[in-house]
Amino acid sequence: xxxxxxxxxxxxxxxxxxxxxxxxxxxxxxxxxxxxxxxxxxxxxxxxxxxxxxxxxxxxxxxxxxxxxxxxxxxxxxxxxxxxxxxxxxxxxxxxxxxxxxxxxxxxxxxxxxxxxxxxxxxxxxxxxxxxxxxxxxxxxxxxxxxxxxxxxxxxxxx
Amino acid sequence: xxxxxxxxxxxxxxxxxxxxxxxxxxxxxxxxxxxxxxxxxxxxxxxxxxxxxxxxxxxxxxxxxxxxxxxxxxxxxxxxxxxxxxxxxxxxxxxxxxxxxxxxxxxxxxxxxxxxxxxxxxxxxxxxxxxxxxxxxxxxxxxxxxxxxxxxxxxxxxxxxxxxxxxxxxxxxxxxxxxxxxxxxxxxxxxxxxxxxxxxxxxxxxxxxxxxxxxxxxxxx
Numbered sequence: 001x002x003x004x005x006x007x008x009x010x011x012x013x014x015x016x017x018x019x020x021x022x023x024x025x026x027x028x029x030x031x032x033x034x035x036x037x038x039x040x041x042x043x044x045x046x047x048x049x050x051x052x053x054x055x056x057x058x059x060x061x062x063x064x065x066x067x068x069x070x071x072x073x074x075x076x077x078x079x080x081x082x083x084x085x086x087x088x089x090x091x092x093x094x095x096x097x098x099x100x101x102x103x104x105x106x107x108x109x110x111x112x113x114x115x116x117x118x119x120x121x122x123x124x125x126x127x128x129x130x131x132x133x134x135x136x137x138x139x140x141x142x143x144x145x146x147x148x149x150x151x152x153x154x155x156x157x158x159x
Numbered sequence: 160x161x162x163x164x165x166x167x168x169x170x171x172x173x174x175x176x177x178x179x180x181x182x183x184x185x186x187x188x189x190x191x192x193x194x195x196x197x198x199x200x201x202x203x204x205x206x207x208x209x210x211x212x213x214x215x216x217x218x219x220x221x222x223x224x225x226x227x228x229x230x231x232x233x234x235x236x237x238x239x240x241x242x243x244x245x246x247x248x249x250x251x252x253x254x255x256x257x258x259x260x261x262x263x264x265x266x267x268x269x270x271x272x273x274x275x276x277x278x279x280x281x282x283x284x285x286x287x288x289x290x291x292x293x294x295x296x297x298x299x300x301x302x303x304x305x306x307x308x309x310x311x312x313x314x315x316x317x318x319x320x321x322x323x324x325x326x327x328x329x330x331x332x333x334x335x336x337x338x339x340x341x342x343x344x345x346x347x348x349x350x351x352x353x354x355x356x357x358x359x360x361x362x363x364x365x366x367x368x369x370x371x372x373x374x375x376x377x378x379x380x
Contacts, residue, residue: 020325021325021326021329023325027336028379029341029378029379031380039325039375045371046372047362047365047373047374047376048375049375049376050375050376050378058282065357065359066358066359069362075308078304078307078308079305081277084280094277094309096307102321102322104320104324106320108319108320109321110317111314111315112313112314112315113313113314114312115308115309131282132312133312135312136311155316156314156315
């Protein structure tokens with residue numbers, strides 16, 4: 001499988017544990033284009049979803065209607081909080097949820113014991129955001145040359 | 160009162176509760192005494208102003224503790240200012256043992272502080288604050304809950320790849336996406352499983368007919 005390496009003194013150490021395709025300019029609903037969308041498995045079920053990969057999002061976001069299908073996988077909700085987004089403030093509950101990134105081009109999946117904001121105020125896609133998810137991942141996006149060549153390398157931080 | 164002054168406080172904003180630790184007499188570092196400002200939350204703007212309009216009162220509240228601080232430069236500056244202005248402070252009666260109501264109110268204040276930090280996006284600070292609470296307070300279900308949702312994510316490399324068939328499904332999407340605009344679509348290995356305007360309904364429908372395994376959900380615009 002393709003891998004990325006870190007130079008550590010004289011040695012090169014592979015840091016990516018998995019590789020996957022991602023979608024660019026993916027049209028989600030009306031007037032929403034996701035620059036980078038990746039495939040993930042929410043919870044431990046055997047189905048996958050496409051999610052917006054967004055380092056600028058403070059939290060991962062899960063719509064309430066999707067959360068209903070994952071109720072058994074979600075942790076106990078915390079206090080109702082308000083989070084600022086570029087579309088205005090949204091209110092929701094922080095809840096724990098396992099999220100897997102799927103290595104469809106090589107290597108193995110990774111599981112992130114993450115925290116997501118479950119909200120009824122959001123009609124957009126599932127968002128994979130910074131706190132509680134991306135903050136402990138190492139990743140690299142390779143846009144390739146032609147359409148369809150976009151791949152993401154991922155692995156745990158510090159490995 | 161001796162010369163050594165420390166400020167033991169969670170400094171997250173310019174308005175915060177302040178605890179002043181003062182080295183009492185000859186007991187040196189063995190016995191720091193904390194002084195709680197009565198005018199709470201302590202207004203640092205007020206303390207830093209050249210001519211404070213009111214002399215703050217203070218009272219002894221017990222043995223001092225150390226808490227992590229974030230802005231060392233602010234801390235040094237404020238501490239110096241406190242030291243300069245300590246002499247004219249007016250001491251009142253030592254604080255009596257807090258009532259159960261006061262303890263509950265205090266705990267509620269702490270929870271609100273965590274919420275405030277989280278809502279303002281200061282997650283690292285919220286985690287540090289929470290860590291301080293966990294070491295200084297008895298077990299509390301609310302603190303446990305905040306600790307769970309604010310804990311750093313744990314990443315595990317799985318032993319296998321379960322695949323996602325994004326390649327095959329992308330090919331289907333290129334051909335048929337326009338036909339299903341505005342709908343959720345479920346695909347598996349490039350094969351259409353179903354569509355619905357509601358993601359949860361589609362999920363339930365596929366579960367009912369035993370087709371949920373391996374399904375990939377996408378919403379088409």
